[in-house]
Amino acid sequence: MAAYIRFKHQGEVKEVPCKSVLTMGRDRNSDIVLPDLHASRNHAMIRCLGQGDFYLIDGGSSNGSFVNGQRVATPRLLRDGDKIRMGRIELQFHQTTREAVSLDTLSLQDTLISDNPEIRQITILVADIRDFTSLSETVHIRTLTKIMNNWFHQVNDTVFSHGGAVDKFIGDCVFARWESDLDQKKTVFEALAAAVDINRITQALNSSFPELARPIKIGVGINTGAASMGIGHDNTALGDAVNIAFRLESATKLLGTDVVLSETAYQYLPEKYVADRRQHLRVKGKRDPIRISMLEFSEVEEVLKELGQPAVREGTP
Structure with a gap:
């Protein structure tokens, strides 16, 4: 499932696709550069585990990383729409999921068969x-x-x-x-x-x-x-x-x-x-x-x- 980070930079909305490891920090070699003195050089990363699970992992930053207002101390599994704050910069995590199929278009039996684990x-x-x-x-x-x-x-x-x-x-x-x-x-x-x-x-x-x-x-x-x-x-x-x-x-x-x-x-x-x-x-x-x-x-x-x-x-x- 595709995932990306959306944020504003100099008044422009940007979207950066998540990969196996996505780095964020003040360091200019980061995948997402955080131009904020309240952010650490290597502030945090987003790491993909399993089949499309993306975790926010703080790098021991001075001011911390926050998801939906809560400070992250252990790897945090991200959900579509989660709001991330590092320093004074806010970002949002998005992840697409397969389209929900209405029972009006498929029989219950068909749905159960297609979703059978x-x-x-x-x-x-x-x-x-x-x-x-x-x-x-x-x-x-x-x-x-x-x-x-x-x-x-x-x-x-x-x-x-x-x-x-x-x-x-x-x-x-x-x-x-x-x-x-x-x-x-x-x-x-x-x-x-x-x-x-x-x-x-x-x-x-x-x-x-x-x-x-x-x-x-x-x-x-x-x-x-x-x-x-x-x-x-x-x-x-x-x-x-x-x-x-x-x-x-x-x-x-x-x-x-x-x-x-x-x-x-x-x-x-x-x-x-x-x-x-x-x-x-x-x-x-x-x-x-x-x-x-x-x-x-x-x-x-x-x-x-x-x-x-x-x-x-x-x-x-």
């Missing part, structure tokens, strides 16, 4: 920063923005390097997926390797920002199952398998562990790593408890090493 087997990873609310209350907004945007940038690149794709950034959480129709086992190990790298990225941020009151930690949930792909204008994955992955991540803090895997994921691990770690977990929305297994990040590294899987990609901290 594709069901695919996927492996889902959900990684979340623990106690983010407390973090946001103890760190200056500019520092918080730098930390989060650094984290999201590196996490996105890491997931991609391990064969996956980021489906969504949701607040302080990343939702990534691997299509596993052909080789489910392979995608589980790719997700585990990504989890290890995401933890390394997080640990490196703790070293880079000594002003943090306490170390940033993450929890990871991994599940494999069927999902509906390409739902709505966000082209996201939806379904029970996705919901369970989010529940598994939430359970990491309750269970005092780093990674929680569903049975459909942990079945591919060597028995010695799951034999004493299996248990049942009750999750919201499920009548019966589900079977899970738990691992620490150090144990995930051992699993990957034993199976000859690359635990860390080149360039990861």
